[in-house]
Amino acid sequence: MDARDFALLSLEAFGGTVNGRTLFQKRLYFLAALARRESEFGFRAHYYGPYSSAVADALGELKSLGFVEETRIPLQGPGTGGFERNLFEIKLTDAGRRLAEHKKACLDGRDAELLARAPEIAALPTANDYAKASIAAKVHYITMQKGEAWDTRAAAEEARKYDWSLDPRAAEEAADFLEQLGLVQVDPS
Numbered sequence: 001m002d003a004r005d006f007a008l009l010s011l012e013a014f015g016g017t018v019n020g021r022t023l024f025q026k027r028l029y030f031l032a033a034l035a036r037r038e039s040e041f042g043f044r045a046h047y048y049g050p051y052s053s054a055v056a057d058a059l060g061e062l063k064s065l066g067f068v069e070e071t072r073i074p075l076q077g078p079g080t081g082g083f084e085r086n087l088f089e090i091k092l093t094d095a096g097r098r099l100a101e102h103k104k105a106c107l108d109g110r111d112a113e114l115l116a117r118a119p120e121i122a123a124l125p126t127a128n129d130y131a132k133a134s135i136a137a138k139v140h141y142i143t144m145q146k147g148e149a150w151d152t153r154a155a156a157e158e159a160r161k162y163d164w165s166l167d168p169r170a171a172e173e174a175a176d177f178l179e180q181l182g183l184v185q186v187d188p189s
Contacts, residue, residue, distance in 0.1 A: 001107070007059050009104060009111075010027070011090065011096075012092060013115045013119070014027060016091060019130075020130045023128070023129075023130040024055075024090050025055060026136070027121055027133065030136075035114045035117075038050065041054060068096050070088045073087040138159060139155055140178050
């Protein structure tokens with residue numbers, strides 16, 4: 001599956017709509033991480049956490065072809081913590097839904113298994129809040145890069161290497177989310 005099909009089919013698996021570009025990127029990151037396929041889709045460290053320019057380009061291509069539409073929704077109040085001031089609702093068009101159905105019928109077992117985890121991710125509150133999802137993606141990315149057991153202090157220190165700020169309390173909450181997905185194991189001690 002290439003990045004364009006990953007973006008299209010993931011959007012369909014998430015119910016056809018995702019509220020926010022950042023949230024879209026993070027949900028796809030979690031999907032890829034569950035299958036240990038992050039590098040396959042080009043996820044790298046970026047301002048809001050792991051980001052794939054291949055996924056962003058694919059989304060742009062799907063929009064230009066009329067399979068996806070984006071609607072800008074201004075957020076109220078001042079931005080906090082450097083997060084977005086506008087929300088972009090990403091939604092499959094009718095043509096996008098038809099294309100997704102066609103592509104879904106052609107998936108191999110590995111790709112179908114990857115997409116089957118989407119509802120599980122979307123059902124968790126953290127995966128519906130782009131700021132919390134960004135923190136969780138950063139925590140996971142750091143944990144995978146370090147290759148060590150989860151440790152809040154070590155993760156906060158490592159975050160500085162990526163110019164990320166990581167509040168230890170938010171990191172703990174993120175670790176709980178990642179543990180629910182089975183992406184990290186938190187030492188209870």
